[in-house]
Amino acid sequence: xxxxxxxxxxAATTPLLPEVREALVAAFDNYGNPSSLHRKGVxxxxxxxxxxxxxxxxxxxxxxxxxxxxxxxxANNLAIFGTAWRHRDRGRHIVTTQIEHPSVLEPVRWxxxxxxxxxxxxxxxxxxxxxxxxxxxxxxxxxxxSMMHINNETGAILPVAEVARxxxxxxxxxxHVDGIQAFGKVPACAKEAGADxxxxxxxxxxxxxxxxxLYIRQGLRIxxxxxGGGQEQGLRSGTENVLGIIALGVASAVARQHxxxxxxxxxxxADRLCAGLADVPGAVLQRPPVASPYIVSVTFxxxxxxxxxHALEEQGLYVxxxxxxxxxxxxxTASHVLRAMGKRPDEVTGTLRFSLGWWHxxxxxxxxxxxxxxxxxxxxxxx
Amino acid sequence: MIQHVIARYGxxxxxxxxxxxFEKTLQRNMQRALRAWPEVKVERTHGRMLVHLNGAPAExxxxxxxxxxxxxxxxxxxxxxxxxxxxxxxxxALLQDHQRQAGRPGxxxxxxxRVNKQFPLRSPEAAARIGAxxxxxxxxxxxxxxxxDVTVYVEIRDVEAFVYGTKxxxxxxxxxxxxxxxxLLLSGGIDSPVAGWLSLKRGVEVEAIHxxxxxxxxxxxxxxxxxxxxxxxxxxxxxxxxxxxxxxxxTAIRKHCPEELGITIMRRMMLRIAxxxxxxRGLLALVTGESLGQVASQxxxxxxxxxAVTCLPVLRPLISEDKVDIIRRAQAIGTYDISILPYxxxxxxxxxxxxxxxxxxxxxxxxxxxxxxxxxxxxxxxRTTMKTFLSAW
Numbered sequence: 001x002x003x004x005x006x007x008x009x010x011a012a013t014t015p016l017l018p019e020v021r022e023a024l025v026a027a028f029d030n031y032g033n034p035s036s037l038h039r040k041g042v043x044x045x046x047x048x049x050x051x052x053x054x055x056x057x058x059x060x061x062x063x064x065x066x067x068x069x070x071x072x073x074x075a076n077n078l079a080i081f082g083t084a085w086r087h088r089d090r091g092r093h094i095v096t097t098q099i100e101h102p103s104v105l106e107p108v109r110w111x112x113x114x115x116x117x118x119x120x121x122x123x124x125x126x127x128x129x130x131x132x133x134x135x136x137x138x139x140x141x142x143x144x145x146s147m148m149h150i151n152n153e154t155g156a157i158l159p160v161a162e163v164a165r166x167x168x169x170x171x172x173x174x175x176h177v178d179g180i181q182a183f184g185k186v187p188a189c190a191k192e193a194g195a196d197x198x199x200x201x202x203x204x205x206x207x208x209x210x211x212x213x214l215y216i217r218q219g220l221r222i223x224x225x226x227x228g229g230g231q232e233q234g235l236r237s238g239t240e241n242v243l244g245i246i247a248l249g250v251a252s253a254v255a256r257q258h259x260x261x262x263x264x265x266x267x268x269x270a271d272r273l274c275a276g277l278a279d280v281p282g283a284v285l286q287r288p289p290v291a292s293p294y295i296v297s298v299t300f301x302x303x304x305x306x307x308x309x310h311a312l313e314e315q316g317l318y319v320x321x322x323x324x325x326x327x328x329x330x331x332x333t334a335s336h337v338l339r340a341m342g343k344r345p346d347e348v349t350g351t352l353r354f355s356l357g358w359w360h361x362x363x364x365x366x367x368x369x370x371x372x373x374x375x376x377x378x379x380x381x382x383x
Numbered sequence: 384m385i386q387h388v389i390a391r392y393g394x395x396x397x398x399x400x401x402x403x404x405f406e407k408t409l410q411r412n413m414q415r416a417l418r419a420w421p422e423v424k425v426e427r428t429h430g431r432m433l434v435h436l437n438g439a440p441a442e443x444x445x446x447x448x449x450x451x452x453x454x455x456x457x458x459x460x461x462x463x464x465x466x467x468x469x470x471x472x473x474x475x476a477l478l479q480d481h482q483r484q485a486g487r488p489g490x491x492x493x494x495x496x497r498v499n500k501q502f503p504l505r506s507p508e509a510a511a512r513i514g515a516x517x518x519x520x521x522x523x524x525x526x527x528x529x530x531x532d533v534t535v536y537v538e539i540r541d542v543e544a545f546v547y548g549t550k551x552x553x554x555x556x557x558x559x560x561x562x563x564x565x566x567l568l569l570s571g572g573i574d575s576p577v578a579g580w581l582s583l584k585r586g587v588e589v590e591a592i593h594x595x596x597x598x599x600x601x602x603x604x605x606x607x608x609x610x611x612x613x614x615x616x617x618x619x620x621x622x623x624x625x626x627x628x629x630x631x632x633x634t635a636i637r638k639h640c641p642e643e644l645g646i647t648i649m650r651r652m653m654l655r656i657a658x659x660x661x662x663x664r665g666l667l668a669l670v671t672g673e674s675l676g677q678v679a680s681q682x683x684x685x686x687x688x689x690x691a692v693t694c695l696p697v698l699r700p701l702i703s704e705d706k707v708d709i710i711r712r713a714q715a716i717g718t719y720d721i722s723i724l725p726y727x728x729x730x731x732x733x734x735x736x737x738x739x740x741x742x743x744x745x746x747x748x749x750x751x752x753x754x755x756x757x758x759x760x761x762x763x764x765x766r767t768t769m770k771t772f773l774s775a776w
Binding site: 307311381 | 598
């Protein structure tokens with residue numbers, strides 16, 4: 001067992017940032033309910049307001065609102081159901097892509113079962129999605145276009161800005177972007193995407209699990225999914241997760257300050273990783289033409305992803321098969337993203353996802369590559 | 384008010400020392416199973432166990448006892464003053480309980496045992512008086528002395544009388560710990576936990592032996608086996624799990640042996656390793672979940688070739704069971720939902736495309752020539768770890 005831990009699974013989740021830990025420890029005993037009239041409540045509300053401002057700043061937006069949710073999945077559900085319900089009189093058609101996360105695909109499939117029509121735009125074989133394909137799918141009765149900013153399995157950056165520009169002519173179509181893999185990494189991501197709704201998750205950027213947010217452009221109205229005490233402007237009732245919100249605020253602030261420099265740093269690491277992986281016999285890189293450096297997907301046809309994950313883990317290297325969320329009962333299921341890209345079954349089951357962190361060094365990448373070469377070689381000697 | 388529970392055991396053919404050992408083991412297992420209620424005391428008396436509740440909830444205690452191997456039935460006992468009026472009222476309550484469950488009145492008889500010979504009425508007389516009072520009570524019950532729906536048992540003692548009649552079936556079998564110890568080859572599948580449970584039911588202590596082949600099987604597959612051990616421990620009181628690190632054996636077979644004999648040789652290696660663990664731990668036999676003809680390695684030819692490496696008895700409680708029946712049992716035991724979790728286990732990943740269904744012993748021996756059998760076995764045994772599971776019920 002290698003002494004060194006090489007965690008290359010940051011697209012699944014990230015360790016807690018020291019700055020976040022510090023803020024949480026300081027806030028642990030501030031137990032006020034933001035809805036209370038007394039001072040305790042006011043203190044909590046103030047902490048939330050500053051976190052909200054930090055999230056907005058990291059998104060690069062002015063105006064509009066940031067609604068805190070329990071997770072990214074909930075924010076995606078709120079965006080989709082909230083829009084569909086509110087604007088159901090405009091039409092019953094939704095456009096999305098075949099490579100969305102299940103937290104987008106499953107809500108639209110549910111709506112499909114309720115009589116809505118959904119167009120699922122296919123990706124190109126290289127994992128990219130063409131803006132023209134998305135725009136061509138929009139019809140007169142389209143209510144919502146929902147697409148991700150960065151694909152969580154391949155790292156493909158989707159042409160969200162181009163789609164947003166194309167949708168300008170159709171003012172009634174709401175544009176939702178699932179930005180879970182972009183938030184805190186792409187500078188001013190929501191502004192850049194031109195989104196009406198933008199989804200954020202805390203634990204991908206060093207906040208704990210259990211906090212997410214949905215940005216809503218000024219003037220756009222959607223309906224709530226959770227009804228109750230009217231918190232979060234009536235869009236997400238339930239006593240706020242104040243600690244989670246504070247954590248997300250701090251993580252957003254840290255991410256925003258360093259986003260650009262870190263992107264450049266990780267880009268160099270990703271290039272190094274790709275070059276090294278390309279040298280491993282039998283490896284096929286799955287790099288979309290425009291991709292996030294934070295995610296590198298590679299296929300070893302004929303080997304099984306699950307076995308590779310464990311073989312690498314044995315030497316301290318942690319990676320995923322496809323996405324951690326695509327496991328059912330912790331068992332890897334065939335990736336719908338890779339299948340949509342037209343990959344053969346043995347390519348789908350033989351694909352690994354490396355996802356990088358800004359704290360990784362060239363040394364880490366080299367150490368990871370050494371583990372990959374040795375372990376994959378060993379597996380190849382058996383099959 | 385239920386104050387006692389009578390717990391009956393079967394296997395009446397047991398005699399002499401065997402019987403005493405049976406009763407002592409059973410009493411100990413019962414007391415252990417009831418440790419959540421320290422106030423409950425188990426007393427051995429007249430060929431049955433009398434469980435003094437001392438305030439513990441009768442239903443919970445009975446539910447727990449129904450899962451203690453060796454007990455065949457349980458009866459809640461009403462304890463009243465030793466006078467006819469009080470006994471009659473308790474008997475009436477008993478019949479009412481039955482009527483509520485059956486939805487209608489039935490037939491009954493009364494049996495009286497007079498432990499206190501000072502009691503003014505003789506047993507038959509007392510029974511007749513109590514029976515007559517029950518008939519007069521206007522509940523609609525009728526007497527049937529040959530095949531009654533309910534027998535109302537009355538025991539008149541010195542300062543109290545027992546009234547009981549309801550019989551709740553318990554799991555049966557023999558008390559765990561009176562039949563020696565076995566090694567159970569436990570995979571994560573459906574069959575082997577059931578084989579283990581059936582072994583416990585016949586009174587043996589079970590030590591599970593699991594072959595772990597990380598990275599070909601995951602940590603989660605091992606967790607699953609541990610969860611299965613926990614379920615077996617809930618039934619049997621305690622399970623030791625020996626986890627054998629089997630990766631080197633798997634890869635050596637893969638490298639040095641013909642693919643079509645891979646499973647046969649793997650099973651032979653498992654038995655060799657299990658035999659060594661058995662010797663260390665004083666296990667008298669090995670138990671497997673094999674069922675004849677279920678898969679390629681479970682043909683008679685295959686079983687014979689696999690079995691040839693050991694002279695320990697290999698018990699196969701499921702050998703003639705159909706899969707559906709095994710599944711039904713697994714569901715009843717509580718292992719099924721764990722077993723069907725979809726992680727790779729040792730057997731699935733190395734399955735050859737065309738396994739030999741009728742491997743001969745000589746073939747297997749020839750195929751193993753390139754394998755350093757003794758060294759591999761010794762190293763695997765060396766790297767085996769043990770973990771213990773205690774009942775969580």
